[in-house]
Amino acid sequence: MKRNFSSIERRVPFRTLFKGMAIIALAPYMxxxxxxxxxxxxxxxxxxxxxxxxxxxxxxxxxxIANLSALTAYVRQLAQDDRSAKAPDLSFLNNxxxxxxxxxxLHQSWEVRRRDLESSITESRLLIDTLxxxxxxxxxxxxxxxxxxxxxxxxxxxxxxxxLEEVVSSPPLKEAIAKVGLTxxxxxxxxxxxxxxxxxxxxxxxxxxxxxxxxxxxxxxMHDITEQKRTETMLSDFVANASxxxxxxxxxxxxxxxxxxTTAKNDKDALNEFLPLMRQQGERMAKLVRDLLSLSKLxxxxxxxxxxxxxLTSLLANAIEHLxxxxxxxxxxxxxxxxxxxxxxxxDHEELIQVFENLLSNAIKYSPKQTEITIxxxxxxxxxxxDGESVRINITDEGDGIPEAVIPRLTERFYRVDTxxxxxxGGTGLGLSIVKYxxxxxxxxLKIKSTEGKGSTFSVILPLPGNKS
Ligand code: ADP
Numbered sequence: 001m002k003r004n005f006s007s008i009e010r011r012v013p014f015r016t017l018f019k020g021m022a023i024i025a026l027a028p029y030m031x032x033x034x035x036x037x038x039x040x041x042x043x044x045x046x047x048x049x050x051x052x053x054x055x056x057x058x059x060x061x062x063x064x065i066a067n068l069s070a071l072t073a074y075v076r077q078l079a080q081d082d083r084s085a086k087a088p089d090l091s092f093l094n095n096x097x098x099x100x101x102x103x104x105x106l107h108q109s110w111e112v113r114r115r116d117l118e119s120s121i122t123e124s125r126l127l128i129d130t131l132x133x134x135x136x137x138x139x140x141x142x143x144x145x146x147x148x149x150x151x152x153x154x155x156x157x158x159x160x161x162x163x164l165e166e167v168v169s170s171p172p173l174k175e176a177i178a179k180v181g182l183t184x185x186x187x188x189x190x191x192x193x194x195x196x197x198x199x200x201x202x203x204x205x206x207x208x209x210x211x212x213x214x215x216x217x218x219x220x221x222m223h224d225i226t227e228q229k230r231t232e233t234m235l236s237d238f239v240a241n242a243s244x245x246x247x248x249x250x251x252x253x254x255x256x257x258x259x260x261x262t263t264a265k266n267d268k269d270a271l272n273e274f275l276p277l278m279r280q281q282g283e284r285m286a287k288l289v290r291d292l293l294s295l296s297k298l299x300x301x302x303x304x305x306x307x308x309x310x311x312l313t314s315l316l317a318n319a320i321e322h323l324x325x326x327x328x329x330x331x332x333x334x335x336x337x338x339x340x341x342x343x344x345x346x347x348d349h350e351e352l353i354q355v356f357e358n359l360l361s362n363a364i365k366y367s368p369k370q371t372e373i374t375i376x377x378x379x380x381x382x383x384x385x386x387d388g389e390s391v392r393i394n395i396t397d398e399g400d401g402i403p404e405a406v407i408p409r410l411t412e413r414f415y416r417v418d419t420x421x422x423x424x425x426g427g428t429g430l431g432l433s434i435v436k437y438x439x440x441x442x443x444x445x446l447k448i449k450s451t452e453g454k455g456s457t458f459s460v461i462l463p464l465p466g467n468k469s
Contacts, residue, residue: 078110204223305441311349348438367397404450442463447461
């Protein structure tokens with residue numbers, strides 16, 4: 001308290017003190033002058049009286065002036081954002097002490113507002129940093145003045161003060177920014193980045209409200225639409241392929257129907273010849289529709305792994321039994337080298353039968369007559385990676401084999417090495433895609449090894465229960 005008071009004293013300006021004293025003493029001074037003029041007191045007594053009045057006024061006015069000076073200094077400190085500023089003790093200004101409290105309150109509310117502002121700046125920085133879009137803020141010369149994390153990761157961490165053209169060079173974008181500058185309204189432009197592979201973006205440009213203290217003029221948000229474009233292309237390719245696959249047997253069937261209604265009308269021989277062919281085309285269409293439905297069902301269930309236990313022994317026996325007639329028809333021997341009991345796995349019985357039927361059916365379709373197909377198995381131990389123990393089922397044929405370069409493409413929808421041959425054998429080009437989808441859902445894998453002219457081995461690898469994966 002004492003220290004506080006002395007600090008108040010030191011701050012009292014002489015001029016203020018003098019003015020205060022003069023205001024208080026003015027009336028008594030006047031009175032003394034009048035008394036001297038009327039001759040009621042002597043000039044000496046008046047001077048002595050004036051000195052006395054001056055001293056008394058100073059003693060009286062000093063603490064008040066000191067308090068006011070302290071208050072002024074305090075407000076000035078607050079205005080200069082001095083966080084160490086402390087409210088002075090205004091003991092001589094009892095009636096105006098509330099003023100000090102009010103100033104203190106004002107200070108507190110500024111503090112709260114400042115803290116709010118600081119946290120909202122931090123929040124907005126976090127927000128733009130976590131946005132998946134590339135965000136660039138530009139000044140009026142199109143220099144980058146602020147970026148978000150995605151932008152720094154995509155281009156370089158040193159974007160500050162780089163001109164936009166150095167990172168995104170596009171005349172339509174430049175024009176669009178100029179337009180935004182003129183109209184004050186945001187626009188969106190497409191942009192293709194010539195990287196390998198190409199990437200596609202939609203760029204939104206918005207103007208910033210102009211403020212003298214800010215050099216932010218435009219905000220650029222680059223939204224990556226590469227995946228969306230890829231999906232759109234895949235979808236339209238798929239629809240085109242599916243329509244083409246259905247149209248071919250449909251055209252053939254309609255051709256037969258037209259012949260039977262016109263040139264071969266009432267021709268029994270033609271009827272007998274065409275009917276089995278029409279049936280074949282009908283079955284082909286039916287298989288295609290079945291495969292397409294299977295694919296869409298599998299796609300919907302992909303994130304839904306099976307939970308039931310099932311017997312590999314029994315489902316493999318079912319698949320082999322089902323395909324035996326087709327193998328016999330082509331004089332192909334199915335050499336079953338599976339052990340009498342295979343481990344039980346977690347899986348969907350029907351879906352796994354479909355996997356082995358598709359693979360066996362392919363092996364039969366693409367093998368020459370009088371050859372052999374071997375079905376064998378092995379247990380794979382857990383490895384250092386994430387994989388635990390698994391079971392591997394191999395289907396090995398003595399067919400023509402597959403060129404190594406196209407092996408990765410075999411599981412693409414409608415991909416065939418030899419389209420004409422596949423169609424002739426009743427293939428849809430969807431069998432291996434279905435196999436892949438089912439195995440993905442079972443956390444399994446398909447491995448293909450092939451030697452042209454010698455044959456192929458399609459291996460299904462399925463995790464055994466109790467695995468980490
Ligand atoms: P498809 O209905 O045409 O058989 P898949 O998806 O089952 O369709 O197979 C895709 C392509 O992979 C086939 O068209 C064929 O060219 C090739 N292929 C599949 N299995 C074999 C195999 N065992 N031997 C040789 N080629 C095969």
